[in-house]
Amino acid sequence: MSAAEKLHAHPTATGMSAAPLVMEARGLIKRYGHVTAINGADFELRPAEILAVIGDNGAGKSSLIKALSGALIPDEGQIFLEGKPVSFRSPIDARREGIETVYQDLAVAPAMTIAENLFLGREILRPGPLAKLLKIIDKKKMLDEATRHMQGLQFAIKSMSQPVETLSGGQRQGVAVARSAAFARHVVIMDEPTAALGVREGNMVLDLIRQVRDKGLPVILISHNMPHVFEISDRIHVHRMGKRAALLNPQKISMADTVSVMTGAIRPEDLSADVLAH
Numbered sequence: 001m002s003a004a005e006k007l008h009a010h011p012t013a014t015g016m017s018a019a020p021l022v023m024e025a026r027g028l029i030k031r032y033g034h035v036t037a038i039n040g041a042d043f044e045l046r047p048a049e050i051l052a053v054i055g056d057n058g059a060g061k062s063s064l065i066k067a068l069s070g071a072l073i074p075d076e077g078q079i080f081l082e083g084k085p086v087s088f089r090s091p092i093d094a095r096r097e098g099i100e101t102v103y104q105d106l107a108v109a110p111a112m113t114i115a116e117n118l119f120l121g122r123e124i125l126r127p128g129p130l131a132k133l134l135k136i137i138d139k140k141k142m143l144d145e146a147t148r149h150m151q152g153l154q155f156a157i158k159s160m161s162q163p164v165e166t167l168s169g170g171q172r173q174g175v176a177v178a179r180s181a182a183f184a185r186h187v188v189i190m191d192e193p194t195a196a197l198g199v200r201e202g203n204m205v206l207d208l209i210r211q212v213r214d215k216g217l218p219v220i221l222i223s224h225n226m227p228h229v230f231e232i233s234d235r236i237h238v239h240r241m242g243k244r245a246a247l248l249n250p251q252k253i254s255m256a257d258t259v260s261v262m263t264g265a266i267r268p269e270d271l272s273a274d275v276l277a278h
């Protein structure tokens with residue numbers, strides 16, 4: 001058993017709560033030459049929660065998320081999914097394990113329909129050996145399933161055969177969120193999903209993220225938007241200098257104090273216990 005696995009096997013010895021975790025990381029390290037982007041980071045994600053990950057520019061949020069989504073291989077440390085140690089060599093590995101990531105850019109293919117976007121790279125083929133051999137796509141089934149899924153998320157769009165380029169920015173981002181919700185089995189990671197959006201559209205995407213959580217999937221939300229973080233998250237992971245500095249309860253701590261923890265103006269050890277999340 002590796003050191004990290006031992007840590008995981010004795011959670012109370014490290015002061016962790018014994019509650020079940022969907023995803024966990026212990027002691028992640030990633031160095032780029034002289035820069036240490038991840039510096040002994042811990043991470044914990046609970047079932048059906050929205051966990052915001054916040055931090056100043058350069059704090060190492062993206063690097064942490066890349067490690068959790070297979071886009072970066074850490075030099076040290078261990079990631080656990082549903083209690084099992086996992087080692088992702090690529091984002092495809094992470095996807096196979098049920099972790100879906102929505103990136104801020106590269107969200108959708110504009111010329112394709114909503115239904116096609118939902119099944120992009122995972123098209124449903126018509127039944128039968130010939131259809132499989134010729135890779136004949138079952139458009140009707142994809143359309144039906146897309147409609148059913150979008151209705152389940154209360155996504156207000158009339159036709160799933162509409163090209164994505166006819167949608168607003170918020171609706172496009174909504175399609176990306178819905179796609180990740182459709183295929184994720186364990187975790188949805190969202191990197192600044194509302195960054196490029198106006199107020200109404202941002203709120204629409206926040207609603208959709210809540211729906212994903214309410215379906216039972218935990219969401220990791222990386223965001224610089226403090227009002228959004230406070231509106232939607234169940235717990236806040238503050239990342240600072242390459243590691244988790246604090247885990248905060250947005251119901252108890254003010255936005256101003258949260259920003260102070262993020263920038264280092266308040267030291268985590270000076271916080272009162274009631275603002276910490278467990």
Ligand SMILES: Nc1ncnc2c1ncn2[C@@H]1O[C@H](COP(=O)(O)OP(=O)(O)OP(=O)(O)O)[C@@H](O)[C@H]1O
Pocket residue numbers: 032035036037055056057058059060061062063064
């Ligand atoms: N591929 C890389 N090569 C070299 N240095 C890197 C690389 N990726 C990240 N870094 C460095 O690691 C540190 C953390 O970067 P990271 O992008 O993870 O931070 P961040 O919190 O996501 O920042 P931002 O909010 O600005 O996106 C920074 O100093 C960055 O310059």
